[in-house]
Amino acid sequence: MAKFKFHKFAAVAVLVATSAWIATGEFSSVGSASQEAQTAEPAAEPERRVALKTVQVAVPPRLEHARTIHVSGQTEADKRSVLAARTAGIVQELAVDEGSHVKAGDLILRLEAEGKEAAVASARQTLAQREAEAAASERLAKTGNLASLQLDVARANLASAQSALELAQAELDRISVRAPFDGVVDKVQVEEGTALMQGAEVATLLKLDPIVAVGEVSERDLGTVKPGDKAEVHLVNGETLDGEIRYVSRAASPQTRTYRLEVVSSNPDGLIPAGMTAEIRVKTEMVETVALPRSVVTLNSDGELGIRAVNTADEVHFFPIDIVDDTPEALYLAGIPEDVRVIVAGQDLVTEGEKVQAEKADEATIRELASTVKPEQEQ
Missing domain, CATH: 2.40.30.170 (Efflux pump adaptor protein, beta barrel domain)
Incomplete structure (x- = not known):
């Protein structure tokens, strides 16, 4: 009998053991058991429920308010005038001090006349003479005893005398500076005896x-x-x-x-x-406004200023606002619909369209909200 080699014997042993394991069928249940265990595991977990965020809401009062600019x-x-000398001369009289109250036409100062008064007196005398000559010429002309050319000369002399008097009087008037309106003298730039040039500042x-x-x-x-x-x-x-x-x-x-x-x-x-x-x-x-504290105002994702509120389904909505007035007491806002429930606590923790649990604001928050309205505005 041929000698049986060891490696052949080992191969036969492995074949017999493998055949026996396959015959038991245990290998087919390993994957199934694992899959069934995985399938059964989620069923054993309790059902998860998403908790809604809680916010506090309030309906703010509406009132008529005028924006203050x-x-x-x-x-x-109301008026400010710098008075100036209308002619050159020496200050003879200064009638006011700083702080003096004056009426329109009151004297502020007077310069030395320097012969201007005498010039007016002379012009008056000349005018009186020319008036008498003109009157005599008119009478003679009516009776035919004076040529019309001589009458024209008399009339021209009268007009010249009138002009000379007006010029002399105007020159005399220029030595006086008078108040153009009622007021107070704020500043005096001259003293008595000061020599002034024409146009020099006198008083304010x-x-x-x-x-x-x-x-x-x-x-x-x-x-x-x-x-x-x-x-x-x-x-x-x-x-x-x-x-x-x-x-x-x-x-x-x-x-x-x-x-x-x-x-x-x-x-x-x-x-x-x-x-x-x-x-x-x-x-x-x-305009009709809503008074709210500044803490209620927030920004949306686009950086727009507004408030967040909830609808009847407790969903969050954003409302852009128009600031009508900003006072120490409150912001007065327009653009908020009537009877809207404004989120007064938690507005920065929710987003548009999110469903929330809305609760009426507590007494302290309501009291703070009401304090933004002045008593006279509630009436």
Whole structure:
């Protein structure tokens, strides 16, 4: 019998063992069991529910409000005139001091006459003589005893005498400087005995009643102000004046693109000086607004300013706003639909279209919201 080799025996042993394992069928259930275990595992997990975000909402009050335009400026005199000498001469009389109140026509100063009064007296005498000659010539001409040519000469002499008197009187009047309007002497530039040239500055006269508050209104606000509108002038010393717009420029400043605005206020005693810092406040027409605290305002994904609110299905919507007025108490906004539930807490944590759980704002939030409305605005 041939000798049986070891490697052949090993191969037969492996074949027998493999046949036995296949016969058991265990290999076919390994993958199935694993798949069944994986399939059964999700079924064993509990069902997951997405929690809705909670926001607080409130219906803000609606009220009529007039936007206030704030314009920075300063006070100016209604009129300002720098008086000057109309002829050369020596100051003979200075009738005012700085701070003096004068009426239109009051004497400010007088120069030395230097023969001008005598020239007026001489011109008057000459005129009287020429008037008498002209009257005699008229009588003689009516009776035919005077040629018409001689009558014309008499009339010409009379006219020349009248002109000479007017010139002499005008020259005499030039030695006096008088107030052109009621006002206060703000500055005196000369003293008695001073030699003046023609055109030299003598005094500065201000008219402070009414006082004028002057500011610059922006292009955006130009269409909302007009002459005749009422305004308030708040001075730096805390005083408040009622005024009226008298002028709005129709040409913008090339540097600032703003328009000059003038408001006049009564100042009968002249106590309010020119050059005082002031703020002009002009109220525009009344519009329907919603008063909300600044914390409610937010931005959408496009950077647009507005508020977020929820509809009847508790879905978030964004409403762009128009800021009618910005006061220390609240923002007065337009563009918000009626009866909308504004999100007053959590508005920055939700997005448009998201469904939320809307709860009525607590008493503290409602109280803060109500405090943005002044008592006189609630009436």
